[in-house]
Every structure is written in structure tokens, then in C-alpha cells.
Amino acid sequence: MPEIELDGRKTAVDDQGYLLRFEDWDEEVARALAKREGINEIAPDMLDALRFMRGYYRQYNFFPIIRAVCKNVHQPKDCITQNFIDPATAWKIAGLPNLGWEMDIFEYGPPD
Numbered sequence: 001m002p003e004i005e006l007d008g009r010k011t012a013v014d015d016q017g018y019l020l021r022f023e024d025w026d027e028e029v030a031r032a033l034a035k036r037e038g039i040n041e042i043a044p045d046m047l048d049a050l051r052f053m054r055g056y057y058r059q060y061n062f063f064p065i066i067r068a069v070c071k072n073v074h075q076p077k078d079c080i081t082q083n084f085i086d087p088a089t090a091w092k093i094a095g096l097p098n099l100g101w102e103m104d105i106f107e108y109g110p111p112d
Contacts, residue, residue: 002014002015002017004029004032004033004036006028006029006032007028011024011029011032012024013033014098016092016098017033017036017037017092018091018092018096018097018098019033019095019096019097022054022057022058022095022096022097024095025054025094025095027042027047029095030042030047030050030093030094030095033092033093033095034093037089037092037093039084039089039093042093043083045073045075045079045083046083046084048073048075049069049070049073049075049079049080049083049090050090050093050094052064052069052072052073053069053090053091053094053096054094054095054096056068056069057094057096063087063091063096063099066080066081066087066090069090
């Protein structure tokens with residue numbers, strides 16, 4: 001099973017790099033996940049968005065609508081795509097679970 005090692009602490013991820021345990025996330029883990037996705041730095045406004053996403057998921061057990069994330073952290077409506085490329089990358093860095101096949105619906109729409 002893949003893992004991220006940070007200062008002697010091992011954090012399990014799935015084959016696609018999503019955290020396996022929601023509770024394992026912190027800012028250090030977020031930075032390590034971001035680096036794996038080619039994002040070398042997480043600015044404070046990006047961390048605000050990640051924290052909001054985690055709080056929303058914890059409360060509703062569902063992924064937040066991207067524009068709602070940006071609105072609630074007082075950022076431009078396309079803050080996620082500007083900072084993280086796509087919602088799946090943002091969710092991964094936020095430590096949210098892998099949606100699996102359902103991710104296709106978010107990225108490509110419902111099947112024909």
C-alpha cells in the first residue's frame with residue numbers, strides 16, 4: 001500500500017494518492033499531497049479553501065460545490081481551478097476520499 005512519510009510519520013494513501021484516513025490530514029500532509037500533484041507551494045488562501053472543503057465534507061458527508069467553496073472563503077469564483085487545476089486535485093490535497101467512478105460524473109458529466 002502506498003504511503004507518504006513525513007518526519008518519520010507514515011500516512012497511507014490509495015493507488016491514486018488519496019488519503020485512506022480522513023483524520024490523517026494536516027497542513028504538512030496537504031503540502032506533501034500537493035507536491036505529488038506538481039504543486040510546489042500552498043498559499044494561505046489555498047489552505048483556507050482546503051479547510052472549508054474538509055469542514056463541508058465532515059458536516060454533510062458530500063463534496064462541496066466548487067463555486068460555493070470560493071464564495072465561502074471570499075475568493076474569486078474560479079479559485080479552485082486557478083489554484084488546483086481541477087476539483088479532483090483539490091479534493092485529493094484536502095484529504096477527501098477517492099470518489100472512484102463517481103469522479104467521472106464531476107469531470108465529464110453523466111454517462112450517455
